[in-house]
Amino acid sequence: MQPHSLFIITGANRGFGRAIVTAVADAAKHKTTVILVGRNANELENVVQSVKDNVNIDTLLVSDISLETASEAHDTIFVKIKHLIETIQSGYPVLTRAVLVNNAGTTGDLSKKIGEYTAAEIQNYVNVNIASYVTLVSGFVNLLKEKPFDPDQPTPFPPALTIVNISSLLAVKAFPHWGLYATGKAARDMLLSVLAEEESSIRTLSYAPGPLDNEMQASVRATIGNEEQKQVYTDMANKGTLVKMKDSARKLIRLVDKADYRSGAHIDFYDKE
Template sequence: PRSSIGLIMPPAADLGRALCVITGASRGFGRAVALDLCRLVQPGSALVLVARSGADLRAVQAELTESEAGRAGLKVEVVAADVGKLESLENIVRTSRDVFNDEMEKIILINNAASLGDVSKYVKGFTDMAEVDAYLSLNVSSAMCLTARLLQAFPAHAGLRRCVINVSSLCALQPFRSWGLYCTGKAARDMMFKVLAEEEPELRVLSYSPGPLDTQMQVEARTKTADPSIKKTFSNMFAQGQLLTCEASSAKLMKLLLEDKFTSGEHVDVFDV
């Protein structure tokens, strides 16, 4: 963004008073994002953390509550839920409404929850429609419906900025053999959020690819992938120390949010930040 006198505006020092909703927040990248957002929002903000594991969520909640931001009044609520289920989406929206207050100037939704799917077989092996439907429900439908519900719950108005982040992947852009479900889900999500950006010009929309992260999903990738060359690639990345930490990738996402220069709807890779 440029000022009226043509100077490039510096990045914001923080994200203001915000309501931040993060799915898949109990571990890995989602947990790292929650910890970073905690430090970048102003007092009076709230975080709503969502994941299937209640115990892991409560551990993150305790960590944030005991942090400097928590002691300064940051609210941290948890919703132990499967985002692929309708009642879970209702619980997330209800909790978000409960912690929102009129002093908040920003809403940030991080659509991070995702699964790898069965990478032990190729596309020709997916003959069970119920299996494919279940994958797409968790990885595509839930992100669309949660986003839609939150946008309806918090409609656009003067003084409220809304930002939706889709945690994407290189797999949204490139095919990986034996990763048919994952690539399909990520490509569908990218396009969904491109459409959203076109439909809602005041909304800030970003598909962020966090890169090859050292997570449990990576363990699945290098142990269960059917295609030998893809499997070897991931195994080599791990062996050669080429995986990124969740903290390093989250820091790049925070940089994008603070600078706020991305084109709404675009796909940005961690290595381009």
């Protein structure tokens, strides 16, 4: 069977999401379709232009999305992805591998400690970073996992499935002022650990990309309410020791391609391959 890989990357319009798209394109040795998911269509188009010369890559866009509730994530993201995948599966070659990379997310207000959160910001954070995430993971599994054979409605050969959560050291180690962010990352990690127990044929991975040299890290340095952490990150930025996004993205794609990790694992950029 001719190989055909699919990558769905959320938050693909900028930052680490964009770096992951580039890493996928650089590593592609056979036909690979990439669905870029993000809020801004113009920014997504710019990412497409950056990989358009790779003959193995086809790109599709899902823009104008909302992560504000599980229902909105379903309607503005999953429904569109489902339609695209059904179209892809009706063509040739059919998908032999499908990878969902959940990169989209927010940090929350890092100036605050847990006792300072409002009910509204707690609800918003859970909606954007947990509820919408569970919706996409659940939908992806339901859409593409192997189904019982039905002679009246035959389906294409099911692709090998991998689900990746862009995680953080904060999912497994506590630091002050990261209450919402750490809670969200830990919840996302655990969802994939449970999925690995439920579905042995689906590989799951929570990948902590390290302290990246990007806009998000600059925002952390500007807003974090803990002076010790602010100094650590500032020193790393000044010394040039923050992790380059392209290096971390390339490691992630190597991990996904090699697939020799334990399904459900949490792997950090600094861990040995």
